[in-house]
Amino acid sequence: MSKVLIIGAGAAGQVVAKKCLMNSDVFSSVHVASRTFTRCETLKEECDNNIHIYQLDADVVNDTVKLIEQINPEIVINMALPYQDLPIMDACLKTKTHYMDTANYEPKDTPKFCYQWQWDYHESFKSINRMALLGSGFDPGVTNVFIKYASQTIFDEIHNIDIIDCNDGDHGHPFATNFNPEINIREITQEGKYYDQSEWKTIPALSVSRPIDFPEVGNKKAYLLYHEELESLVKHLPSIKRIRFWMTFSDTYLNHLNVLQNVGMTSIEPIQFKGQAIAPLEFLKEVLPNPSQLSANYKGKTCIGCMITGTINGAVKTKLIYNICHHTDTHKEVNAQAVSYTTGVPAMIGAKLILTNKWHGDGVFNMEQFDAQPFMDELPKQGLPWKVIDVDSPLD
Numbered sequence: 001m002s003k004v005l006i007i008g009a010g011a012a013g014q015v016v017a018k019k020c021l022m023n024s025d026v027f028s029s030v031h032v033a034s035r036t037f038t039r040c041e042t043l044k045e046e047c048d049n050n051i052h053i054y055q056l057d058a059d060v061v062n063d064t065v066k067l068i069e070q071i072n073p074e075i076v077i078n079m080a081l082p083y084q085d086l087p088i089m090d091a092c093l094k095t096k097t098h099y100m101d102t103a104n105y106e107p108k109d110t111p112k113f114c115y116q117w118q119w120d121y122h123e124s125f126k127s128i129n130r131m132a133l134l135g136s137g138f139d140p141g142v143t144n145v146f147i148k149y150a151s152q153t154i155f156d157e158i159h160n161i162d163i164i165d166c167n168d169g170d171h172g173h174p175f176a177t178n179f180n181p182e183i184n185i186r187e188i189t190q191e192g193k194y195y196d197q198s199e200w201k202t203i204p205a206l207s208v209s210r211p212i213d214f215p216e217v218g219n220k221k222a223y224l225l226y227h228e229e230l231e232s233l234v235k236h237l238p239s240i241k242r243i244r245f246w247m248t249f250s251d252t253y254l255n256h257l258n259v260l261q262n263v264g265m266t267s268i269e270p271i272q273f274k275g276q277a278i279a280p281l282e283f284l285k286e287v288l289p290n291p292s293q294l295s296a297n298y299k300g301k302t303c304i305g306c307m308i309t310g311t312i313n314g315a316v317k318t319k320l321i322y323n324i325c326h327h328t329d330t331h332k333e334v335n336a337q338a339v340s341y342t343t344g345v346p347a348m349i350g351a352k353l354i355l356t357n358k359w360h361g362d363g364v365f366n367m368e369q370f371d372a373q374p375f376m377d378e379l380p381k382q383g384l385p386w387k388v389i390d391v392d393s394p395l396d
């Protein structure tokens, strides 16, 4: 029985809180802190007042330290933004508390994410006998676990991987992002990057696309993006020869994004507006639909999986491990759309495995460094079933 502190009461953080309450045999009390207190209050009402709430600016390490000391949780789940990763890790170090997140650190003034900043905390977490688990969402998160599971139970050796991510849903808005708009747009407008024959290759943003046949969805155009799990998987699974990440976007979405880019609205360079410095992208985030309020009219489903080629008893085979998640189901269960749900459920599972000692270690870890089986066992029980199918024609 353990206390948990969730920092960030946004779209995905709300799902984590609700799923922790549904696993009360492990999470004895659920505490949620966030920058805007009204979001905590709304969440508390939705949770029948069964959570404890606090206002917190997690950029201020000492404030987070004080709150952790007041609550004394076993683990802090960081569901705020990637900018808060290092300050929250610092607070966990000072209070000797386990740490977990779903997105890797990114400095606010540079749109570049990289695990090294967090891997550099390994010795510090090790010295206090605590764990920092990085990237326990869906992608990264479940994708890393799918690949580890394939390496443990299906393949003798894994060579090529294509992570494929399709949101075949319709929320009814002309343009909206499914998670924090600022982080989402920074990610998509970065250069693409993939790993091939022991080399990292970069391409201009959204310059490579191809049709992909998504199971239970059909053919969709997907774009090659850089995604953070590529970095850790290449480090931890050295047999990988090629790994790429593909995500679908509708033409409408990309047209809106192009226009916004062309008029400078996606820039993070501050401009002067009525005597105040504002970053256009931060302003844009404020006028776009909030990802936590998309679910009521959301139809359709997400399909995220890992297409893996390797050897089984000497023969080259390709398998796809994937999950389908319906927006209407997740709305009904926790009042959230499927992208928040597929992020929040694995975050709860990661914390559960740490608190029940099924995943343990001192230092900073990525998901693929642990036994995949307990995580794979939890996924269907917690609302994210998965399947493995044969693939006749892998992506070239």
Ligand SMILES: NC(=O)c1ccc[n+]([C@@H]2O[C@H](COP(=O)([O-])OP(=O)(O)OC[C@H]3O[C@@H](n4cnc5c(N)ncnc54)[C@H](OP(=O)(O)O)[C@@H]3O)[C@@H](O)[C@H]2O)c1
Binding pocket: 007, 008, 009, 010, 011, 012, 013, 033, 034, 035, 036, 039, 056, 057, 058, 059, 079, 080, 081, 082, 084, 102, 103, 135, 136, 137, 138, 139, 140, 141, 178, 179, 180, 181, 183, 291, 292, 339, 342, 343
């Ligand atoms: N791995 C995956 O599969 C995956 C998928 C999607 C998202 N993610 C990650 O999940 C995280 C949350 O995404 P989301 O869609 O839930 O975003 P969101 O709806 O914008 O929620 C973020 C929450 O964090 C709060 N916050 C921001 N800065 C804070 C600070 N300094 N101190 C305390 N709270 C702060 C925000 O407060 P305000 O209400 O004041 O803004 C908001 O409530 C992001 O890091 C995102 O990259 C991971």
